[in-house]
Amino acid sequence: MITLDHLDVRLLNLLSRNARAGIAELALRTSVARNTVAARLRRLENAGVLDGFAPRVNLEPLGVTVRAFLALKLEQGHLDSVVAGLADIPEVLEVHATTGSADLLVQAATRTHEGLQELIQRVVSIRGVAHSNTTLALTTPLKFRVQPLIDTLVD
Template identity: 50%
Template sequence: MVISIDRLDASLLELLTEDPRAQIMDLASRLGVARNTVQSRMRRLEESGVVTGYRPEVDLSALGLSVQAFVGAETEQGRIQAVVEALRGVPEVLEVHTTTGREDLLIRIAAPSHEDLLHVLERILGLRGVAHTTTTLALTTPVKYRTQPLVDHLTREAGHGRSAASYRGDA
């Protein structure tokens, strides 16, 4: 379900991104709207699937997982789903994307060391249905996963209310 969002929704999302544990009254005060408005907006964003949860942001390096890599995997014909299911059982796998191009899957993994990374890569390559992999090490992450700039872009011309935002790639 695709919904339109406005500047109030975008501002609410920004505050929740900064502090997922913020209290409703605090959010209402900071946004300059009634508590009921914030509650109804949050409920709408949750029920429509825009907000899918309130999770802590975990620093993997602080947990000793300072080596991250992206693995492109080619799978045997008709084996993508089976490989994806097998990857769910590999704890070092952070996320898996199906892709177009030479590789069928893009896999993000984390490990404590290069030696441990090698073991994870060998495990992935040993999965039934994986034909070939290529690995790219992430040296730094200068832009971490974010959504707020895009949300702001989508709603920059909209005020409060239900004006639909349209995507235009121009900045």
Template identity: 55%
Template sequence: MSSLDRLDSELIKRLNTNARAGVAELAAQLGISRNTVHARLQRLENEGILKGFKPVIDLEAAGLSVQAFVGLELEQRQLPHVIAGLRSIPQVLEVTTQAGREDLLVRVAAATLADLQQAVASMIEIQGVRHSNTTLSVSTPLPFRVQPLLDHLSKDSGWGRSTALPG
């Protein structure tokens, strides 16, 4: 397991702000060499911390204003089959396993309530799904974020060199 320092956290923060920033731009912003930025980004990728650069999609602006979380309770030993079935449903954005009554939490987006209902119906038809529980998402006042946690974890670590973080 890698430990992140303040420089790693700051690089990630700046990439979250502008994923199109180049190595030279990041180096200038942070007051460090391009080689240092390149080496740090390469290490973060090699260690699997940075998983790539992807566009952030505003689902509502894309016409997918109905979003929900569907909890699925499964029959034992049916997880691989259910995951394969969920992969075939286009409205399924993400699936996580969880502890509790429901085994999976499925994030879904749809254009209409009827589309959502059809997606949930498709989930229920997958062999191995025992029960579903759907919760509509009304708004997202705090979208997924990781930067405050990274800043917290790296607050007592060094900057990777003897000079202070640029202002």
């Protein structure tokens, strides 16, 4: 476990707003030496806190407007093979192993409702999937975020 201080939190905040910010810009915005910023970023990367610098892609302008969550119940002993089958489906965005009535929660996106139906058919045909329950996402009033939580972790 890594302990964060105010500089770490400030750097993570700046990067969450602009993942393309360079060390010079981060140093300027935090009033800290470039070497200090570089060392902090290296520390955060080595600790696994920074897990890459990927752009946030909005799928809607690409015509991918249908979002759904599939709760999957699995047959015993099939977790790895089901996850491997899900990984082969491009429309599957994310998979979480869960507790409760479902074993996996799958986030998926398609262009159309017909595409979602085809996706569901493909998912339930994976060997080891016993049952599925699909929930459509109508809107996303609060997008994925981590900064408010990170702000509470300052030592």
